[in-house]
Amino acid sequence: MMSYKFPDGFLWGGATAANQLEGATRTDGKGWTTADTAQFIADPKKRMAQMLQPMTTKTVEAALNDTKGLYPKRYGIDFYHRYQEDIALFAEMGFKTFRLSISWARILPNGDEEVPNEAGLQFYENVIDELLKYNIEPLVTLSHYEFPLGLSFEQNGWQSRKTIDAFEHYARILFERFKGKVKYWISFNEMNIVMMTGYLSAGLLEDQLSADESLTQAQFTAMHHQLVAAAKATKALHEIDPAAQMGCMIARMENYADTPAPNDVLASVKSDQENFLMMDVLAKGSYPNYAWRLFAEKGAKIDQTKEDQQVLAENMTDFVSLSYYMSGIVGGDETAETSGNLLASKANPFLEKSEWDWQIDPVGLRITLNKMYDRYQKPIFIVENGLGAKDELTNELKVHDGYRINYLREHIEQIGESLQDGVDVMGYTPWGCIDLISASGNEMSKRYGFIYVDQDDVGKGTLNRYRKDSFDWYKKVIASNGQDL
Ligand code: BG6
Secondary structure, eight states: OOOOOOOTTOEEEEEOOHHHHOOOTTGGGOOOBGGGGOOOOSOHHHHTHHHHOOOOHHHHHHHHHOSSSOOGGGTTTOHHHHHHHHHHHHHHHTOSEEEEEOOHHHHSTTSOOSSOOHHHHHHHHHHHHHHHHTTOEEEEEEESSOOBHHHHHHHOGGGSTHHHHHHHHHHHHHHHHHTTTOOEEEEETTGGGGGTOHHHHHOOOGGGSOTTOOHHHHHHHHHHHHHHHHHHHHHHHHHHOTTOEEEEEEEOOEEEESSSOHHHHHHHHHHHHHHHHHHHHHHHSSOOTTHHHHHHHHTOOOOOOHHHHHHHHHOOOSEEEEEOOOEEEESSOTTSOEEOSTTOEEOOTTSEEOTTOOEEOHHHHHHHHHHHHHHHOSOEEEEEOOOOBOOOOOTTSOOOOHHHHHHHHHHHHHHHHHHHTTOOEEEEOOBOSBOOOOTTTOOSSSBOOSEEEOOOTTSOSOOOEEEOHHHHHHHHHHHTTTSOO
16 A cells, blocks of 8 residues: 655644534524525435525525424534534544634624624634644634525625625624634635525525526626625735635536547536636636636626725635535536536446445546646645445444545545645545534435434434544544555
8 A cells, every 4th residue: 555745734634514513503692594494305306406496585484484394404413512522532533623614693693793792702712712722723614505594684695795794794703803713714615606506605585686687697796796705804814813824615526528529628628617716716816717708608797896806816815625525527428327416417437426426536636636736826725525425333332434434545545646746735624524414415314424423314313422433544544644544
């Protein structure tokens, strides 16, 4: 087996998001968010569709008033009350960093109050202090697939320019409070997904669009507003805490051409352009050359002011970050078998799939890292990667998840190869380091963690935590700085 040299100070850790693990959604003054309306649907075939389904004021209100449905993101895995026990387990594995997100509505319940909710701030301060106690660097996402519903009802979320100011205000509150404690921030989780899930990440409601506005146009408007907001947050961070760094993040989809036919290869190039669009803007300071044709092809317009252009040009991201789970295929036969869910593509005969049909492609990670470094020349933080699988807790309270170890080992090897290629990778935080609620399926049985949480899809279980086989393996990987895989 090859042995790889990871740099000193490489940030090994794990990643999570507030709405998928905290629970306590009505506790200590938190406001409702878009994640609170995500329901568990028993039929797996219908589960995924929900994430893409547009919402209206009526459907949101119906979900908030529904007393019969199951809304797992409201109870999570009760990290809100068990964070000390969980962080102790992360420390036992030797984590150097832990990725969490802050729920905007815990800090500003409606999204735009002048004065923050002290109980919300105090909760995150406790979590951050607990991490620092073990020398674990917090890596904090400002917005991860949840948006304060107050601002959806009032101004249709990110369709409104006013949301840029609200976000900047929220970000400044956090930077002031946590300066000197949090060195690494990410503005938006998987920001490119706003083009698909306007409700979840941008709080868009279909009934609030005027007759001449399409949902597609609203998603592009939201995208532009989020880009300006990310640049403004970067500016604020650099003013308030010059030692801290801001990253931007996309869900990276490495899409290969189906055949060597030039049009298939072109489709792959265009897929990259669409996938990298937002990162190009934040890492290079302006919309890229191909953007205008892409907007025209989508029938969308961007209302960019002089001030927007200046803010984007002057406040570029410090590092780039990505989630990477799988690769896909574009071009060729449109009727071919597909694979994956949200980012579904054609099936690749050379790759195996996970139980959820995601194509497993470690070499694709190396390809992607090389492409990204060539494109941006900025440090890359891999802030999500991992295998969603069904685990079994044995009678001896063990979980033998060799399949997860294999997946992670093969991906870490490719990070090692990328380092040898000269790519600057600063850290690696596998997704859902502790089992949590799935983002797309709102289910518990799709597990990613090193730590097993005893809870099922309908919220039953003791919530006890158990170390899986991968827990001991990852501990060894971190202790040897990637040498012992
Ligand atoms: C990423 C998200 O898309 O993938 C996470 O940022 C999510 O929030 C993760 O949980 C895995 O997706 P899923 O649907 O399997 O939970």
